Amino acid sequence: MTWTAPEITRTRAPRKADERTMLEGWLTFHRQTLLHKCAGLTAEQLKTASVEPSNLTLLGLVRHMAEVERWWFRTCFAGEQLPDLFNTDEFEDGDFDLVADADAEADHATFGVECALADEAAAGRSLDDTFQGPRAPHHEMDLRWVYVHMIEEYARHNGHADLIRQRIDGRTGE
Template identity: 65%
Template sequence: MTTWTAPEAHRTTEPLTGDERPMLQGWLDWHRQTLLHKCAGLTAEQLRTAAVEPSNLSLLGLVRHMAEVERWWFRNRVCQDAGATEIYCTDDNKDADFDDVAGADAEADFATYREEVRLADAAVAGLPLDHEFPGTKVPSISLRWVYLHMIEEYARHNGHADLIRERVDGVTGD
């Protein structure tokens, strides 16, 4: 039986000049691929390894979490798609994306993540950055804000991924 390992990620350099939309998309894509890059070559078991007790933060949990976040912001909030509900989290466990990795199927979770990224990009492709939607705590939010928030969210979690990867097998880097 072959052991599944996370595939290599192919990061493209983010744009250094140009219009705002391609720059935001380029930075978001770079961060998406950076998360996958931090996971590349690890087995499902290694991806489930927690950062350090008592934290349950793991690389697989981060991939699952970002699948949830991609779906939530781009499809559920920006596009108001009521069918784009939570993937892993439930009313009983709001942190199931992180909590329930022990028996998770890493290969399936990676496929879910890649599909959520594809669906997120497709959902907003035709919308201008000035597109607004109702916020839950504020009157409105723009798609531009969502791009900036997603870049920030990935940057923060990619920092976590750096530390977790180093704990798993000593690999460090960008």
């Protein structure tokens, strides 16, 4: 039986809320939007690079965002020592480049796990809690920055996902 990405019900971000609720709401909405762009497609369709000459695929975006969730929330903010999920020394962009033989169902599940673990890493922590920037260790960053960065990262990649999905089967929409 061929695996197909499941349908997803998206939760709208609040229109009026405190800062934390607003940030969490927008992050959740963007996570769900990426999965919404994948819904109903087979593993092979998710691996289809449809905007030449780019090798960007919907599965590559899911894998990349799992890496990004893990990196910013767990490795950088929470200080966990974790290996990359898909990237290696040989393939720095393995999340994007190594999709041909990837297990789409497993990678889809990994994305969900990483989002849940990211939420756990931030739970109960203040938006003002800081950590040392990974590429500029003398610069302090706070959890608020991580949320804002993740929202903009998803917004950018969800735009890519729109184009890829439209080329695969014509489906458009928010």
